Amino acid sequence: MRTPIIAGNWKMNKTIREAIQLVLAMKDELDAIQGIEKVLCPPFTALSAVKLLVAGSSIKVGAQDIFWEEKGAYTGEISPVMLKELCDYVIIGHSERRKYFGETDEGVNRKVKAALAHGLIPIICVGENLEENEAGLTEEVVTRQVKGALEGVPAHEVEKLVIAYEPVWAIGTGKPATPEGAQAVIGGTIRKLLAEMYGEGVARKVRIQYGGSVNPANIGGFIAQPDIDGALVGGASLRAKDFVEIIRMAAQVKSEA
Ligand code: PEP
8 A cells, every 4th residue: 555665865975976877877777666666865966966867767856854944044054945846855854963963853843844835755764772772762762753753744744754763773884673673663653653643544654664774685574564665775775786676675575465
């Protein structure tokens, strides 16, 4: 019922020239894969070039952040109005933004509302850090982050958006969660919470990704879980062969399910 979505978060990597090379190296193969929504999230500087290259294909484009105001004296920021010309998706609340740039649940909420108001689909990142994980606080942290991000967002908007469960200890470490562990949080905490907040019907529609050291060898295990609707991929999305393989594997496992 939910179309899985796999997004590549390039983070602060790739010049415009490098971005063009990366897209050209995987565009045709990615375009040919069916049954999975494919999204590339390059840095702001490369959004325009990537959008032009994927025009007319099944590949979508996303940004890595957004500001909540439409325009004005906010030096260095990029508004939803500007992004709407360039992409369909926007990553909001990535743990690196929370850690290095002081992003709060309240800021995430303002960004989510601004994105939705302008027709952009937020990919909202949540996840506990190692300390919180070891202290048994995963459910508490993820619940607080989801509730905070969705404060005041109505059900008809919630069903459009994407949530990425990304345990911070699994990001860029080569130590992913187990598929069963990710399923427990995604199904047992996040989708359950959405059902409590918005009802079963809405909760069933929201796509929830897993993120954290996803690669071609482990994507099959994640995508086979009943509540995991794709992945947010960092490091492996910078390698054309790996990213294509991740999406191909996901499509295969889904088609066999
Ligand atoms: C990410 O940055 O969202 C991420 C999941 O990174 P990686 O795949 O490299 O762990």
